[in-house]
Amino acid sequence: MNFFISMLMVLFISNPFNTSEVTPEIDTQKTEIVIEGTDQMKFNLSEINVKAGETVTLTLKHTGKLPKAAMGHNWVLLASGTDVKTFAMEALKARDNEYIPKGTEQVLAYTALVGGGEETTIEFTAPAAGEYDFICTFPGHYALMKGKLIVE
Numbered sequence: 001m002n003f004f005i006s007m008l009m010v011l012f013i014s015n016p017f018n019t020s021e022v023t024p025e026i027d028t029q030k031t032e033i034v035i036e037g038t039d040q041m042k043f044n045l046s047e048i049n050v051k052a053g054e055t056v057t058l059t060l061k062h063t064g065k066l067p068k069a070a071m072g073h074n075w076v077l078l079a080s081g082t083d084v085k086t087f088a089m090e091a092l093k094a095r096d097n098e099y100i101p102k103g104t105e106q107v108l109a110y111t112a113l114v115g116g117g118e119e120t121t122i123e124f125t126a127p128a129a130g131e132y133d134f135i136c137t138f139p140g141h142y143a144l145m146k147g148k149l150i151v152e
């Protein structure tokens with residue numbers, strides 16, 4: 001067998017992914033976020049950074065002790081351009097749907113409502129680059145429980 005052909009085969013087999021784009025793309029496609037809500041009506045994060053189009057796994061942990069009916073928390077990501085106050089007022093009426101207005105196009109992603117000691121996880125695709133508000137829609141919480149999702 002020709003020596004050079006053998007060498008070429010070795011090189012080919014040992015380096016099957018010669019294109020450098022392949023590996024980094026896989027590395028950056030998934031981000032895990034953990035955000036905590038407390039009995040003091042606060043999120044521990046006011047800013048979350050992700051990359052457009054990546055899969056985001058978000059876990060909301062309620063680190064308090066109060067029950068869901070008294071101090072429920074959720075994490076609701078709003079479409080850009082949504083008026084937070086107006087939306088929060090609308091959400092108040094959706095008590096039977098854990099304060100998520102049915103049929104709304106202003107919600108990009110949301111978690112279940114949790115009480116003290118509970119946690120819940122969702123997965124969503126990060127939207128286009130920009131800044132998005134997130135809030136807790138439990139009555140009276142949005143003014144304190146809010147932050148920005150920054151998408152690069």
Ligand code: ZN
Nearest residue numbers: 072073136141
């Ligand atoms: Zn809350």
